[in-house]
Amino acid sequence: MNAQGRELSTGVIHNGDNYTAVIQRPTRRPLGRARRVLAAALTAAVAALSVGAGAAPAQARGWMGRTGYAHGGHTLGTLRPPGYSEQAVCIDTDRDLVTKRTSPERKRQPGLNYLMTRYSQTTSDRDAAALAYLVKDGLGDPGFPRAKAILASLGAATQQRVRERIEELQAEAERFAGPYVMGEPVLATTARPDGTAVGSVSNLGVNAASGAWVADLDLTLRLTGPAVFSENGSRTLTLRSGSEPVEAPFTATGAGEVSLTASTDRVLAGTELNVHPSPPGTSGQRMVTTGPRVSVSAGRVTRVVLAVTARVSSQVSAHLVGTGTTVSDTVRVTTAKHLAGSRVRVSTTAYGPVESRPAESEAVPVGIKEVGTQGADVTLDADGNAEVTFELSRPLNAPGWYVFVEAIADDEEAGLRGARGTFGRESETVFVNQPATIETRASTRLARVGSTISDTAIVAGIVPGLGVTVTLTGELRGPASPVDGGCAAVDWSQAPVATTIVAQPIPADGEYPGLGEFTVAKAGCYSYGEQLTATLEGKPWWQTDHPAGKTPQTTVVTAPPVPPASAPVPTVSPVPTVPRVSPSAPVPGLTVNSGLADLVPRNPVLGALGAISGLGLAGALARRRRKSGSP
Numbered sequence: 001m002n003a004q005g006r007e008l009s010t011g012v013i014h015n016g017d018n019y020t021a022v023i024q025r026p027t028r029r030p031l032g033r034a035r036r037v038l039a040a041a042l043t044a045a046v047a048a049l050s051v052g053a054g055a056a057p058a059q060a061r062g063w064m065g066r067t068g069y070a071h072g073g074h075t076l077g078t079l080r081p082p083g084y085s086e087q088a089v090c091i092d093t094d095r096d097l098v099t100k101r102t103s104p105e106r107k108r109q110p111g112l113n114y115l116m117t118r119y120s121q122t123t124s125d126r127d128a129a130a131l132a133y134l135v136k137d138g139l140g141d142p143g144f145p146r147a148k149a150i151l152a153s154l155g156a157a158t159q160q161r162v163r164e165r166i167e168e169l170q171a172e173a174e175r176f177a178g179p180y181v182m183g184e185p186v187l188a189t190t191a192r193p194d195g196t197a198v199g200s201v202s203n204l205g206v207n208a209a210s211g212a213w214v215a216d217l218d219l220t221l222r223l224t225g226p227a228v229f230s231e232n233g234s235r236t237l238t239l240r241s242g243s244e245p246v247e248a249p250f251t252a253t254g255a256g257e258v259s260l261t262a263s264t265d266r267v268l269a270g271t272e273l274n275v276h277p278s279p280p281g282t283s284g285q286r287m288v289t290t291g292p293r294v295s296v297s298a299g300r301v302t303r304v305v306l307a308v309t310a311r312v313s314s315q316v317s318a319h320l321v322g323t324g325t326t327v328s329d330t331v332r333v334t335t336a337k338h339l340a341g342s343r344v345r346v347s348t349t350a351y352g353p354v355e356s357r358p359a360e361s362e363a364v365p366v367g368i369k370e371v372g373t374q375g376a377d378v379t380l381d382a383d384g385n386a387e388v389t390f391e392l393s394r395p396l397n398a399p400g401w402y403v404f405v406e407a408i409a410d411d412e413e414a415g416l417r418g419a420r421g422t423f424g425r426e427s428e429t430v431f432v433n434q435p436a437t438i439e440t441r442a443s444t445r446l447a448r449v450g451s452t453i454s455d456t457a458i459v460a461g462i463v464p465g466l467g468v469t470v471t472l473t474g475e476l477r478g479p480a481s482p483v484d485g486g487c488a489a490v491d492w493s494q495a496p497v498a499t500t501i502v503a504q505p506i507p508a509d510g511e512y513p514g515l516g517e518f519t520v521a522k523a524g525c526y527s528y529g530e531q532l533t534a535t536l537e538g539k540p541w542w543q544t545d546h547p548a549g550k551t552p553q554t555t556v557v558t559a560p561p562v563p564p565a566s567a568p569v570p571t572v573s574p575v576p577t578v579p580r581v582s583p584s585a586p587v588p589g590l591t592v593n594s595g596l597a598d599l600v601p602r603n604p605v606l607g608a609l610g611a612i613s614g615l616g617l618a619g620a621l622a623r624r625r626r627k628s629g630s631p
Contacts, residue, residue, distance in 0.1 A: 063079075065078075065080035067087065067125055067128040068129045069125060069129050069158070071149075071150045071154075072153070076129045076150040077128035077129050078120060078128045078131065081099070081101075081287065082098070083100040086289060087128075088276075088287040088288055089132045089136070091140070091141040091285065091287075091288055092285035092286050093142070093147065093285070094142050094146070095283050095284060096285065098284035100279055101287075102276045104289065105277060106274065107272060108271055108272050108273075109138060109273045110177035111173035112139070112173070112273055113177075113178075113270060113290065113291045114173050115172070115173050116289070116291075117291075118269070119131045119169070120289070120290055126158075129165075130165035130169050131169065133148075133162075134169060134173075135288055139273075139288065151163070175208065175210050176210070177271075178270060178294070179209055180207065180209075180268050180296050182207070182262060183205050183298070185204055185262050185301050186203045186301075187301045188309045189252070189309055190309075199249070199258070199303070200247050200248065201247065201260055202245065203245045204221070204239060204246045205217075205244070205246060206268065213243050216240065217241040218238055218267060219238070219239045219241050219262055220238055220262065220263050220264070221236065221238075221248055222260070222262075223258060223259070223260055224260075225257050225259055227253060228250060228253060229248055230250055230251050231248065260301045261298065262297065262298040264295050268296065269291070270291045270292055270294045272291040272292075274289040303417065310417065310418060311333075311335075312334070312407065312419045313331075314329050314330060314421060314428050315330050316329050316404060316428055319431065320431050320467070320468070321432055321433070322432070322433060323433075323434050324397055326391060326394070327392055328391040329390050329404040330387060330390075331348055331389075332387045333380070333388075333408055335385065337382070337384050339380055340380055340382045342380050342411065342416065343379055343380075344378060344380060344386065344411055345375060345408070346378050346388055346406070347373055347375035347406065347409075348373070349370060349372070350371035350392060350403070351364060351368045351402065351404075352369065352400055352401055353369075353396075353398050353400025353401055353402055354403075355401070356401065357401055357465075358401055358429065359424055361424055362422055362423070364405065364423045371392070371402065374390040374392075374393070399433060400431070400432060401429060401430070402431075402432065403423055404428040404429075404430075405420065405421050406420070406421045406428070407421065408420075433466065435532070435543065436462050437460050438459050438530055438544055439458045439552070440455050440457050440515075440550075440553040441458065441553060442527075442552065442554060443555075445554070445555055445556065446558070447556070449522065449523055449558070450519065451519070452517055453517070453555050453557075454514050454517040455501070456511055456513040456514075457511070457512045457515055459472075459509055459510060459511075459532065460509050462508050462509050464507065464508055467536060469534065469536075470505065471504065471505055471535075472503065472512065473503045473530070474501035474516060474530035474546075475500045475501060475516070475548075476500075476501075476516045476526060476529075476548075477496065477497055477498065477548045478496070478526030478527060478555075478557075479522045479525060480524055481524060486556075487556060490549070492527055492529070492549045495527075495548070500516070501528075501530065515528070515530070516528060520555075520557045523558050525554060526555045527550075529546060529547045529553070530546045531543065532544040
């Protein structure tokens with residue numbers, strides 16, 4: 001209908017998700033039965049939904065199970081279109097709503113699939129709106145601007161809550177999206193005086209791709225061998241995962257080996273979403289549903305239940321040293337009292353150098369070079385413990401990070417299960433530091449007296465986070481007299497200090513401009529020199545000197561040019577007064593051109609011309625006097 005209530009020949013009505021009903025005059029082309037039924041159903045649905053369309057945003061419950069907020073005939077949230085048994089999100093908001101479910105195509109979206117798995121079936125309007133917003137944005141919904149418009153149309157308080165929820169869901173997806181792996185279980189045992197053993201399985205849980213532990217998952221643990229879980233007396237235990245690794249104690253029922261497996265059962269979000277295309281031959285929307293769930297499991301872990309598992313740790317002599325320093329590693333072994341007096345093999349291996357601080361890991365990363373291994377047989381004391389210090393046989397000359405990894409060998413006869421330390425543990429890490437480098441660049445290589453010059457320091461090799469404080473100082477030397485027309489051969493140690501550079505901290509690599517600004521008042525050679533000084537815990541650590549004299553940090557200052565002397569202005573003698581001459585009586589001794597001859601060059605030709613000009617002037621004066629009657 002138009003504004004006057006007249007029926008249009010063809011028109012469209014859009015419902016909350018752009019479900020389009022085509023209205024035509026029944027007299028022009030009859031609709032087929034299926035189309036008539038669909039049009040009638042759509043018209044009725046649209047009529048029910050169109051009330052209040054364009055008014056203030058409202059919750060969009062009811063029709064097709066929609067959850068979220070509606071405005072202007074569209075919905076920001078989830079819905080359940082025909083053929084779908086779960087809530088879905090549309091990602092073609094500008095197209096018709098689908099009328100049936102289609103086979104999905106898989107799209108790798110770990111973060112969005114995690115959110116769909118966790119929140120797609122929510123009954124919270126705010127959660128559904130935030131989820132739909134992120135899915136539409138992440139999958140490139142052509143109608144995404146409409147989603148933003150719906151969000152912007154919400155009341156201030158509601159809009160703020162939805163926006164906050166969007167940010168929360170984004171952060172949650174980054175933290176808990178797949179792929180997932182199960183932490184490697186650690187199975188440890190401790191011998192009892194009667195020879196039996198108790199033990200525990202630790203490091204149980206599931207890690208997301210970020211490394212975060214995923215909580216609220218059912219972990220299935222299974223023991224094989226002479227042991228049962230202490231909690232239920234069974235070889236099988238279901239444990240709830242947490243935001244930190246969990247542990248399960250067990251008790252040995254006899255001698256022998258115990259194996260453990262751990263797994264989850266199709267409870268985790270996979271990395272792929274289900275994207276359902278439009279039914280063939282239609283212009284419907286694509287619908288998004290949760291992808292298939294996945295399971296993860298840990299590898300089988302086996303331990304001897306009647307043996308004691310040793311614990312091992314170590315401490316390096318220093319965490320920060322200079323190049324050419326020899327360091328040592330002290331290894332501590334902990335076992336059980338009944339093993340007192342036993343001999344055990346202890347070793348430590350140094351790896352490095354690597355450019356960045358290594359992350360802690362169970363295994364040594366591929367490609368890390370081995371510096372060397374040292375070992376010794378040690379006797380356990382009365383408590384079953386021991387300590388031994390190994391000193392590297394050669395100094396660490398190359399800069400970078402070095403890691404020590406300690407180990408204790410198995411001793412089956414003594415009932416000792418060996419152990420190995422992790423790679424990258426802070427107590428076993430050493431950084432070999434070399435002095436930072438510095439280069440400088442004067443603001444100009446050529447300047448005039450009265451100009452202002454300064455220096456830029458280019459620093460490299462600062463390693464933050466080591467507790468080392470680096471400070472830059474310096475000075476400008478000059479003026480010095482040029483040698484052989486230049487500054488390269490100047491003895492700068494004898495040059496005066498024009499100004500000093502105020503000490504300033506250097507926290508990181510980079511360029512530090514504007515050092516030692518100075519207005520030069522005299523011509524000559526000037527050159528900057530800097531010094532980096534490092535301290536550790538208030539004590540000198542290293543120093544880098546960058547003396548004056550290098551070409552890039554040197555400026556030649558010249559005096560301003562002297563203007564050329566002005567040419568003297570010639571003095572012109574006054575022209576002598578010509579005496580009045582009577583026409584009949586010439587003045588005795590008067591030469592007509594005598595005055596003019598003094599004003600022109602002494603040249604015969606020019607003199608003759610002057611004489612002629614003088615005669616002409618005298619004749620003209622005589623004629624003027626006769627005419628006026630003057631004497």
